[in-house]
Amino acid sequence: MSSLLLRDARTGPGGPVGDILIVDGLIAEPGTQPPPGTETVDVHGGTVLPGLWDTHVHAVQWAQTRRRVDLSGATSARHAVDLMTANLSSGVTVGFGFRDAMWPDTPGKSLLEAAAPGAALALMSQDLHTVWLSPAALTLVGRGDHPTGVLREQECYAAVTALPRPPEEELDRWVAEAATAAAARGVVGIQDFEMADNVTDWTRRARTRLLDVRVVCSIPRNRLEEAIGRGLRTGDPVPGSGGLLEVGPVKIFTDGSLNTKTAYCEHPYPGTTSRGSLEIAPAELRTLMALATAHGVHPAVHAIGDLAVTITLDAFETVGCPGRIEHVQLVAPADLPRFRRPHLVASVQPAHAPDDRDIADTYWKDRTHHAYPYAALSAAGATLEFGSDAPVAPLDPWDAIASAVTRTDDTRSPWHPDQSLPLSTALAASSRGRTTLTPGTPADLVITADDPATVPDGKLRTIEVTGTLLAGRWTHRLL
Numbered sequence: 212m213s214s215l216l217l218r219d220a221r222t223g224p225g226g227p228v229g230d231i232l233i234v235d236g237l238i239a240e241p242g243t244q245p246p247p248g249t250e251t252v253d254v255h256g257g258t259v260l261p262g263l264w265d266t267h268v269h270a271v272q273w274a275q276t277r278r279r280v281d282l283s284g285a286t287s288a289r290h291a292v293d294l295m296t297a298n299l300s301s302g303v304t305v306g307f308g309f310r311d312a313m314w315p316d317t318p319g320k321s322l323l324e325a326a327a328p329g330a331a332l333a334l335m336s337q338d339l340h341t342v343w344l345s346p347a348a349l350t351l352v353g354r355g356d357h358p359t360g361v362l363r364e365q366e367c368y369a370a371v372t373a374l375p376r377p378p379e380e381e382l383d384r385w386v387a388e389a390a391t392a393a394a395a396r397g398v399v400g401i402q403d404f405e406m407a408d409n410v411t412d413w414t415r416r417a418r419t420r421l422l423d424v425r426v427v428c429s430i431p432r433n434r435l436e437e438a439i440g441r442g443l444r445t446g447d448p449v450p451g452s453g454g455l456l457e458v459g460p461v462k463i464f465t466d467g468s469l470n471t472k473t474a475y476c477e478h479p480y481p482g483t484t485s486r487g488s489l490e491i492a493p494a495e496l497r498t499l500m501a502l503a504t505a506h507g508v509h510p511a512v513h514a515i516g517d518l519a520v521t522i523t524l525d526a527f528e529t530v531g532c533p534g535r536i537e538h539v540q541l542v543a544p545a546d547l548p549r550f551r552r553p554h555l556v557a558s559v560q561p562a563h564a565p566d567d568r569d570i571a572d573t574y575w576k577d578r579t580h581h582a583y584p585y586a587a588l589s590a591a592g593a594t595l596e597f598g599s600d601a602p603v604a605p606l607d608p609w610d611a612i613a614s615a616v617t618r619t620d621d622t623r624s625p626w627h628p629d630q631s632l633p634l635s636t637a638l639a640a641s642s643r644g645r646t647t648l649t650p651g652t653p654a655d656l657v658i659t660a661d662d663p664a665t666v667p668d669g670k671l672r673t674i675e676v677t678g679t680l681l682a683g684r685w686t687h688r689l690l
Contacts (some may be wrong), residue, residue, distance in 0.1 A: 214246045215683055217658075220254040222648055224634065224664035231259055233654040236682035240650040252690050257677055258662045260638065261645035262399030262655035263608040266427075266558055267537060267598030270403045272339065274385035275377075276307045276602035282334060283308035288318040291334060291343075292326045303331040303348060303375055307602060310337050312470045312570045318343045320360025333374055337566075338603055340468040342367045351375065364467050364488060368406060383416050389606065390424045394686035396607045397657030397676045400425035400643075402598070404462050404511075404537075408434060410441075410449055417452045423686040425655075429459040429511065435503060444507030454682075460511035460535060461503045464490040466519035469540065469570055474516035476541065480574055487516050497526045504532040511535040511558070517543045517581065524549045535596075540567075541575060541582050550593035557593040559585060561615035561637075562604035568626045579627060585615055586630045595640040612637045613672035620672070634663060634671075654683040658690070 217231040232239035234246065245251075280298045285291035291309050298304065311318055323332050323345035332345040344352070344360045352373035354362070362370050376382060393401065401424055403409050409428035416422065428449065430438045438461070449456035466487055467473025472480045473488040480487070491499070500510045514523040515538045523536050524546055533554030540563065550557050564583035571579050581587075589595060597611040604610060610620075615637040618625035625631065632640075639646050648656070658678035666674055679687040 214249040216251045218253045221258040233683040257658045261642040263397045263641045264400045266402040266596045268401045268601045271405045273601040274389040280306035282306040285309045288316045296326050306334045308337045338468040338470045340471045393606050394423040394679045399655040402427040404429045406431045427457045427459040430461040439506045445509040460509040464513045475519040476516035477518045500530045509534045513537045515540045517541040547591040558596050560600045561611045565620040597640045608641045617668045656680040
């Protein structure tokens with residue numbers, strides 16, 4: 212029997228200070244006597260909270276982004292090219308993080324070729340919905356005849372998947388390192404939406420190394436029939452993973468993104484007749500959701516624009532199934548009460564609100580009071596879960612919590628502060644609704660040096676995490 216006693220620990224924000232006993236990976240009843248040989252750790256008045264989750268991650272993309280050319284500061288296509296050519300490597304040079312919506316010039320393959328003739332260059336947008344390739348890189352992915360080298364939505368996903376990848380063992384090591392880094396910020400679990408056979412990939416990783424996070428392994432749409440044939444069902448534990456892996460939902464796209472002007476909206480984008488891109492017909496969406504549901508697989512439906520959200524809610528009501536709507540960035544007021552339905556999760560990424568505020572003010576002008584409407588969703592009775600969409604935003608729940616509470620991430624005033632959430636709601640959304648340290652439940656815990664309830668809003672993003680426990684095992688420890 213293994214046991215751990217956390218002394219001088221504050222239980223939850225503003226809670227009492229005392230001892231917390233963990234026995235065999237579970238939180239013990241208060242007053243339980245520590246077994247002989249119990250390890251004792253002084254928390255020094257730190258606050259113990261339910262462990263944090265990031266419920267929307269692209270794990271391989273996040274792991275690779277930590278080693279890619281940073282394009283987040285690019286102010287133009289020419290600037291992005293300069294950043295790439297200053298960091299050329301052998302093989303394919305990959306950059307990540309550009310936002311071209313406000314650029315004064317247009318990206319294209321000829322611009323890359325002129326700056327680095329014959330080099331294979333791949334530039335990925337911050338939202339993962341666009342990839343900009345040089346002629347050599349286009350040839351590598353079988354798209355040498357593409358006229359511009361700028362691929363969006365499904366073309367983008369196919370091209371990125373076709374790019375040469377590092378050796379499997381090396382990539383698995385990078386993913387494990389990224390998971391350990393996440394644990395250092397209090398993360399005990401992620402939901403991985405990588406476009407891959409996530410159950411197989413994570414099973415392999417769990418077999419070769421000790422994982423520092425739990426993982427819900429999603430199923431890409433193009434692997435749904437295969438998953439059904441394998442008998443995979445949402446919520447089932449993955450055999451051989453020691454309880455750390457779980458089968459997740461099937462990911463389905465209804466639209467694109469804001470930056471690419473492909474989020475499907477009720478009103479056209481300024482200066483155009485385009486309302487965005489509907490990636491699946493409503494009837495096909497319902498059929499696919501019904502197929503998944505009939506085989507025990509819950510749908511997770513990507514919907515960013517308000518019309519995409521409406522279509523997705525219609526589908527959930529018609530099929531009558533549990534599931535998730537991912538992103539929910541623009542919502543018609545009439546749709547807010549529809550999120551109250553049981554077993555429907557509004558999966559949102561609060562860091563996107565301050566990140567996207569300038570683009571939203573441009574493309575969704577006069578509608579941003581309905582954008583990223585977290586307070587309105589909460590008031591309507593929606594079940595909120597937070598994520599990062601890493602690498603779109605950093606895999607750090609405190610970034611999401613701070614963004615939800617403050618509605619800003621810089622020195623500017625809060626953006627639509629009426630949509631900010633209280634800290635308690637933000638913490639619950641970051642822990643899959645777990646708000647208390649319940650005896651008999653797994654000791655998936657995070658310890659902060661300071662009580663989040665007393666930390667100024669501007670300091671929440673950088674709060675010090677002194678310990679993280681996964682079923683009572685230290686995955687991060689400064690104590």
